Amino acid sequence: EADIYQTPRYLVIGTGKKITLECSQTMGHDKMYWYQQDPGMELHLIHYSYGVNSTEKGDLSSESTVSRIRTEHFPLTLESARPSHTSQYLCASSAYSGKGTDTQYFGPGTRLTVL
Amino acid sequence: DQQVKQNSPSLSVQEGRISILNCDYTNSMFDYFLWYKKYPAEGPTFLISISSIKDKNEDGRFTVFLNKSAKHLSLHIVPSQPGDSAVYFCAASGGSNYKLTFGKGTLLTVNP
Numbered sequence: 001e002a003d004i005y006q007t008p009r010y011l012v013i014g015t016g017k018k019i020t021l022e023c024s025q026t027m028g029h030d031k032m033y034w035y036q037q038d039p040g041m042e043l044h045l046i047h048y049s050y051g052v053n054s055t056e057k058g059d060l061s062s063e064s065t066v067s068r069i070r071t072e073h074f075p076l077t078l079e080s081a082r083p084s085h086t087s088q089y090l091c092a093s094s095a096y097s098g099k100g101t102d103t104q105y106f107g108p109g110t111r112l113t114v115l
Numbered sequence: 116d117q118q119v120k121q122n123s124p125s126l127s128v129q130e131g132r133i134s135i136l137n138c139d140y141t142n143s144m145f146d147y148f149l150w151y152k153k154y155p156a157e158g159p160t161f162l163i164s165i166s167s168i169k170d171k172n173e174d175g176r177f178t179v180f181l182n183k184s185a186k187h188l189s190l191h192i193v194p195s196q197p198g199d200s201a202v203y204f205c206a207a208s209g210g211s212n213y214k215l216t217f218g219k220g221t222l223l224t225v226n227p
Contacts, residue, residue, distance in 0.1 A: 006158075031213060040124070042117075042217040043159070043204065050213075058214070090158050094213065102213045103149065106158035 003027060006091050006107035013081055014115050021076045021110045023091035031102060032074040034058070034066060035090040037109075043090060049074060081114045088112070118142045119207050121218035129226055134192040136221050138205030141186065145207040149215070150179060150190045153202045162203075163190070195225045 004025040013019060025032065030051050035043040035058075045058030049068040063085070064078050074093075078085055090109045094102035120139045128134045136150075146167040151159035165172040165179045165188065172179050178191045192199055202220040 004158075009156075033214075040219065042119070042219045043206075043215075044217075045214055048214065088156075092158075102208075103161055103164060104215060105161060106151075109156070109158045111156060 004091060004093055004105055004107040006089075006110050008110060009108060010111045010113075012113045012115065015080075015082055017081050017114075019078050019081055019112070021089055021091075021112070023074045023076070023107060024072050025074075025093040025105075025107075026072060027093065027095070027105075028071060029093035029095040029105075030071065031094045031104075032068065033092040033094075033104060034064075034074070034076050035092065036060060036062065037088045037090060047076065081112075083114045086112060086114050116141070117218075118145075119205055119216050119218040121203075121205055121221050123221050124219070125222040125224070127224045127226060128195050130197055131194045134190075134195045134199065134223055134225065136190040136192075136203050136205075136223065138188050138190075138218055139186060140188075140207050142207070142209060142216070143186070144209035145216075146210065147208045148179070148181060148188050149206045149208075150177075151204045151206060152199075153204060153220070159204055192223075195223075197225050197227050199223060200225050 007022045034047040044060035046062040047066040091107040092104040094104040149164040150162045153159040205218040206215040
């Protein structure tokens with residue numbers, strides 16, 4: 001099982017602020033993901049990375065950006081936060097498990113509220 | 116168009132009884148299915164998975180059944196415990212695409 005960490009756990013900020021959500025994993029997984037989830041809704045993939053210097057946009061359009069300079073670190077940045085960005089942001093990582101595909105393991109999430 | 120559907124938003128069962136959570140999918144390319152459990156304000160926790168080459172996978176109190184012809188899978192929890200109360204998400208992936216597609220989740224409440 002992956003050890004994956006997210007900071008901060010909770011963040012309340014004003015409109016227009018720049019924020020960075022941190023995500024780190026200690027298992028050496030090559031793949032990492034960012035999801036956005038609202039209550040009662042499915043998790044939506046907003047970014048993913050299959051390795052260092054590789055990043056792709058997910059299925060849900062997002063104004064955020066990501067970087068993958070080190071295997072263990074996958075931060076997400078919002079240049080100018082808006083109330084519509086209020087959500088829970090979940091980071092995950094995975095590596096091939098030999099069972100057909102990867103199993104993704106999630107961090108505890110960051111609950112972001114933009115006022 | 117939702118490719119993974121969990122049609123029951125909530126389910127309530129008595130402690131000790133069986134909980135059955137259902138999931139339907141529409142994409143025939145999906146070949147790997149997972150169940151996650153999520154408490155409020157926490158990240159999802161992986162529970163159990165199944166490959167399309169199998170029709171059943173069991174891990175302790177948790178069993179997942181897959182019916183490929185019906186594009187349906189279910190998670191059975193026996194016996195249910197109050198600590199099982201959480202939102203359960205069904206997820207699927209297909210081919211060489213490692214991305215997961217999630218359902219909207221089912222809130223399970225196990226009453227003492």
